[in-house]
Amino acid sequence: MRVLHTADFHAGRLLRGFDRTPEIHDALTEIAGLARTERADAVLVSGDLFDTGNPSAGAEHAVFDFFLRLRDAGIPGVVIAGNHDSAARLASVTGLLGWVGIQVVAQPTANPLDMVRHIETRGGETLTVGALPYLSERRLVKAADLLGGDTGTWRQKYREGMGFFLRRLGEGFSGGSVNMLMAHATVDGAVPSGSDRGMQFDLTNSYTLSGLQLPAGAQYVALGHVHKPQTVSEAPLACYPGSVIQLDFGEGGEKKQVNLIEVEAGRPARVHALPLASGRELRTLRVDLDGVESRLSKLQGFDGLLKVVVRAPAGTALPGLKDRVLKLAPNTLAVELDAAQEDLALPEQKREGLSLMELYERYWRERRGELPADLRAAFREADLQAQEGPGGESTGEPEAVA
Structure with missing residues (x-):
């Protein structure tokens, strides 16, 4: 079986007011062509299809044209929502994308096994994918409510909460199929690109997963969220393919790629990096x-x-x-x-690397002294709500000021 893994399109990205969407469209056209020429049996997209929760018409055209090209090539796929995507918006087109062979997992469900997807390939093999969309700490607490968990404990233990979902998804694997996990998350040891907004914060707090938490039954873990291509675990094999073009100047000089995985049931996977030529340097x-x-x-x-x-x-x-x-x-x-x-x-007066919370504390200290605990809590709550955006959709973790 041959599976193509990509992530982090960020269609609709503006760089200093310059629209990168035409370049992203070119990259997606190139990737669809690679899926065809490399005889991919399936394509996995590990989140952040769009750069914002309310993408432009041009951004939607770039992404949906990609899926239509896969349909024309007879290649099915599985897609999860990332932190930049509107999970509700992706969920609303799940039925339509299903008509072109693209299975979407946009939001968590009360039963994690409902997030397991199956693809019957042209060669008669079965691909089983445990698909975990992006979960912020606040969304994890909401999911814990559905599951009857202790939300107070889950709020403090993001890693343990994510581990619950990973274990349950692993229970959906079968010995007779190729088993893969998808997730839009940060794994310990991941090296960010200079443009991974908020990623430096992500890598130094509790919003990370340990490679030891990844289900052992996964023959390949298809990750998204970090823009720099890399392997973060060997057992199970877990990789970020990275973004599809150099999205920001922090990614200058990076070579972009997608991953082609060759694998059969019960055997180790082999990963081949396929370089991408699209996008301006x-x-x-x-x-x-x-x-x-x-x-x-x-x-x-x-x-x-x-x-x-x-x-x-x-x-x-x-x-x-x-x-x-x-x-x-x-x-x-x-x-x-x-x-x-x-x-x-x-x-x-140096501000580089400071979070919004730290900047607010500095502002208050310079004018009135120490920040009261109630104001600190209120500011943190407002910041979390702002990250989620309209309708409770997350827009990413707190950003450090650059």
Whole structure:
């Protein structure tokens, strides 16, 4: 059996106001072509199809066109919701996508075994997929309510709560089929890209899974959420394919890929990385103020997208700098002054890496002293509600300020 694994499309992504959706559409067309030429029996998409819970028409066209191309090739698939997706919105089109062979698991169910999907391949084999969509701590508490669990305990023990779902999904595996797990989550040891918003926070708090929690019966664990391609567990084999294009300048220089898994029932899986060529290259150029023109003139043939960081003494007034840069490099999306020197001059004002909670505490401390416990709790609750967005949909974990 040959299964193609991809994730993190982020259709609708705007980078400094520049719409990346046409590039994402190209990448999805390339992936659909690879699924056909590599004779994939199924495709797994591990979340974050869209960049926002209310995607544009262009973003929806890019994603749904991808599924139609798979339908035309006779290739079925399984999709889960990620933290950037609206689970309710994906759930609303589950029936329609089912008509083109795409099974969607957008929201958790009271019985986790209802999240197990089966695909009968053209070769007569069965693929069993335990599909776990993204679950924030708050959504996990809601799921615990459905299951009659102690919500107070589950709120404090995200990892144990997720382990419950993973164990139950593993119970759906069969000895006569190929067994795979899908999840949109962060596994211990995962290395983020520079653009994984909130991921640095994710990797240092309780919102992670241990590789030891992954069901042993899974021959392959198809992960999404981290944009850097990598293997995070060997037993069971668990991989992130990464995002399909360089989504932000933090991903500049990364080679993008999808994973092709060759596997048969009861045997170890083999993973092959298939490189992707779509998407414009992102590059960050750091240059001294007096070398702006000379450095940019050497990039005349560069057709990617640029971020130019200009090093200058703190407090330097630079009128017309952006116009100077854009005149030589019209493909520049951002022109920034090097913040490092300002941070060195005023270290007490450095904001990089601070969460919203930490920034609020600093703001209150500078004006009124220590933040009262009731205000801290109220701010945290408001922040969590903001992350969930309209209708209780999660938009991701708290972001550190960059």
